[in-house]
Amino acid sequence: MNDIAKTLNNIRIKSPLVHNITNYVVMNSTANALLAIGASPVMAHATEEIEDIVTISSSLVINMGTLSEKWVDSMLLAVKKAKEINTPFVFDPVGVGASKYRTATALKIIATATPNVIRGNASEIMVLAQQASSTKGVDSTMLAEDAVSGAIEFSKKLNTTVVVSGAVDHIITGDKISTISNGSTLMPKVTGMGCSATSIIGACIAIESDVHLACTTAMAIMGIAGDMAAELSKGPGSFQVNFLDSLYLVTGDIIKDKIKLNV
Amino acid sequence: MNDIAKTLNNIRIKSPLVHNITNYVVMNSTANALLAIGASPVMAHATEEIEDIVTISSSLVINMGTLSEKWVDSMLLAVKKAKEINTPFVFDPVGVGASKYRTATALKIIATATPNVIRGNASEIMVLAQQASSTKGVDSTMLAEDAVSGAIEFSKKLNTTVVVSGAVDHIITGDKISTISNGSTLMPKVTGMGCSATSIIGACIAIESDVHLACTTAMAIMGIAGDMAAELSKGPGSFQVNFLDSLYLVTGDIIKDKIKLNV
Amino acid sequence: MNDIAKTLNNIRIKSPLVHNITNYVVMNSTANALLAIGASPVMAHATEEIEDIVTISSSLVINMGTLSEKWVDSMLLAVKKAKEINTPFVFDPVGVGASKYRTATALKIIATATPNVIRGNASEIMVLAQQASSTKGVDSTMLAEDAVSGAIEFSKKLNTTVVVSGAVDHIITGDKISTISNGSTLMPKVTGMGCSATSIIGACIAIESDVHLACTTAMAIMGIAGDMAAELSKGPGSFQVNFLDSLYLVTGDIIKDKIKLNV
Numbered sequence: 001m002n003d004i005a006k007t008l009n010n011i012r013i014k015s016p017l018v019h020n021i022t023n024y025v026v027m028n029s030t031a032n033a034l035l036a037i038g039a040s041p042v043m044a045h046a047t048e049e050i051e052d053i054v055t056i057s058s059s060l061v062i063n064m065g066t067l068s069e070k071w072v073d074s075m076l077l078a079v080k081k082a083k084e085i086n087t088p089f090v091f092d093p094v095g096v097g098a099s100k101y102r103t104a105t106a107l108k109i110i111a112t113a114t115p116n117v118i119r120g121n122a123s124e125i126m127v128l129a130q131q132a133s134s135t136k137g138v139d140s141t142m143l144a145e146d147a148v149s150g151a152i153e154f155s156k157k158l159n160t161t162v163v164v165s166g167a168v169d170h171i172i173t174g175d176k177i178s179t180i181s182n183g184s185t186l187m188p189k190v191t192g193m194g195c196s197a198t199s200i201i202g203a204c205i206a207i208e209s210d211v212h213l214a215c216t217t218a219m220a221i222m223g224i225a226g227d228m229a230a231e232l233s234k235g236p237g238s239f240q241v242n243f244l245d246s247l248y249l250v251t252g253d254i255i256k257d258k259i260k261l262n263v
Numbered sequence: 264m265n266d267i268a269k270t271l272n273n274i275r276i277k278s279p280l281v282h283n284i285t286n287y288v289v290m291n292s293t294a295n296a297l298l299a300i301g302a303s304p305v306m307a308h309a310t311e312e313i314e315d316i317v318t319i320s321s322s323l324v325i326n327m328g329t330l331s332e333k334w335v336d337s338m339l340l341a342v343k344k345a346k347e348i349n350t351p352f353v354f355d356p357v358g359v360g361a362s363k364y365r366t367a368t369a370l371k372i373i374a375t376a377t378p379n380v381i382r383g384n385a386s387e388i389m390v391l392a393q394q395a396s397s398t399k400g401v402d403s404t405m406l407a408e409d410a411v412s413g414a415i416e417f418s419k420k421l422n423t424t425v426v427v428s429g430a431v432d433h434i435i436t437g438d439k440i441s442t443i444s445n446g447s448t449l450m451p452k453v454t455g456m457g458c459s460a461t462s463i464i465g466a467c468i469a470i471e472s473d474v475h476l477a478c479t480t481a482m483a484i485m486g487i488a489g490d491m492a493a494e495l496s497k498g499p500g501s502f503q504v505n506f507l508d509s510l511y512l513v514t515g516d517i518i519k520d521k522i523k524l525n526v
Numbered sequence: 527m528n529d530i531a532k533t534l535n536n537i538r539i540k541s542p543l544v545h546n547i548t549n550y551v552v553m554n555s556t557a558n559a560l561l562a563i564g565a566s567p568v569m570a571h572a573t574e575e576i577e578d579i580v581t582i583s584s585s586l587v588i589n590m591g592t593l594s595e596k597w598v599d600s601m602l603l604a605v606k607k608a609k610e611i612n613t614p615f616v617f618d619p620v621g622v623g624a625s626k627y628r629t630a631t632a633l634k635i636i637a638t639a640t641p642n643v644i645r646g647n648a649s650e651i652m653v654l655a656q657q658a659s660s661t662k663g664v665d666s667t668m669l670a671e672d673a674v675s676g677a678i679e680f681s682k683k684l685n686t687t688v689v690v691s692g693a694v695d696h697i698i699t700g701d702k703i704s705t706i707s708n709g710s711t712l713m714p715k716v717t718g719m720g721c722s723a724t725s726i727i728g729a730c731i732a733i734e735s736d737v738h739l740a741c742t743t744a745m746a747i748m749g750i751a752g753d754m755a756a757e758l759s760k761g762p763g764s765f766q767v768n769f770l771d772s773l774y775l776v777t778g779d780i781i782k783d784k785i786k787l788n789v
Binding site (some may be wrong): 024025065069120190 | 299312504509
């Protein structure tokens, strides 16, 4: 808990520049989530500048929510550059399995450079882990638990941290598993909450070199801000507002008080 | 009224996957509107995956708010595929008439596959119905009533349902006309409310095969959520928040109580 | 003060069409800011229609937040057309200096047609004024004051108005300098507030031919709406909501009462 509070505090002190190549739907909301938590977002995707932006950033977020050819080119350039200069990166395989193109792109990104973190819902992680072959898209109703055994194998195979989001979030680094049980049922009623989780992981890995701890911190912040927001909200509209306020207002002490962490 | 309540209820039970090829401005707000009402949005536009995504979706929404060449290619592929597999689709000709390119694109889409529904403001519908030749853009101040006679002819010619939005919404299927007089004057002060209406039509035609009823349901939900939100709001910022909450909270009983429907 | 109130009033009466070629992150929020203040936004970027849209619009906003090749082509076409038909335009060089591509693009736009206004933060303006050679991106922590002397030279060289945003906003037209000291510390915690300032400048130059006055009006409206919103807000989420409400609710009398203007 002290480590989590310290990572949050360091984000606010250092305000790391987090480079996002993400989807059109959530660019605004993830930029706002990063600002609210104290990080500094930059969104840039042109192949002409992608390496310059990776170079000045402290971490990289790759989110394939709305793919197209040029964007895939940029993602591949970005992850190559990130690996080359040891900039940590997190990959969000949004909707993998929903189309052949999406699956092929996800596999191409992972093959080009192993992400430091992969975050998805249970269905997405299972597709990637080749234990499932189809997905309904981005808001799978599958339980996170269903994907855990596949995720452990996948984490070992890639030697990376895998985060499976759901009512219970699983942070998996080989055989090391932490769970966070915070969060609200209103979260799946707001678009891009998973994408915000991925971007906040981006902020945490920019600051904390222990990737498992960084991911646990990110999911704790998301879940507890979700708890705080849900108490004040009547529906998904007010929830979004209160969620950004809560990301801004959450403190180490609140985290210690509210966290439902299992290690 | 019972039919309308039943359609709303079925959206929440079945949570249909609604595929949106829409504009950059409203992707976030229409995804959130669909989630709030109980549907499941997917946004995808790459030609490489468009047919896969149409295939797994229950309906298709084509919105030409921010056009460009590749997106038009995708829209044409999508509507062809939708027709081929009998997936219902709704077309929103945003800003048709504001440029030659926009008008040509709208006509090309309609010529490629007849939409099950066309929704626009009075100006847009009149341009399409060739009774007018210019438009100020997306927030026309023309009254919906002005476009009704043209819309009736247009509906008959295409054998489709035409929805003309405004202070009074007209749902037109040949000579059958229903009107909904709910809604708030704050709605034109928020970007993308028309686009949200189109996406909610997408959710309703995914569930209800009587297209006229589906469109009437969608416009009733929009208008009544607008009424509910306006009562709680000081301006367009709080209106947006309360509108999403209202889409989430509206029930069949509230609809029965508040609806201003004329058949 | 009376001139500022009059310009605000004229925006609401005339509802000028403001054409934005802007970045993906802020399209929704800047469209909503323009609607809230009483203007009429249009977002369009296809080279196929760009000249048609410039032609029907009262002003043009060029914002290079998320660049790519096709968009740069459109921006260049748009500014050429705007100059040709004397449509005023404002340029927001977002993140100039963060990559070679971004700097080259900004210089190309300015070389193609001199903007009527250039608005940026201190770092961006200094890069453009060639007094600095790097920038952290869009949320520079440099003080506006640091860029003032460079901005004066730059304004004279280009014969244009330069607006340097920060805790104190500087509106600079040659040796004429006005400052606005309104605004809240929550504003840098919300993405796109600078972009909203640029779009509101777009609305003001569409109405008021005295560009210095138009820019002073825009920054006063932004800052005072920020003051009003901050009083009601707990964090950046509620601030965004209250800010849009305040843009809608601000009046000439409120401006006269609250403005912190130095000429």
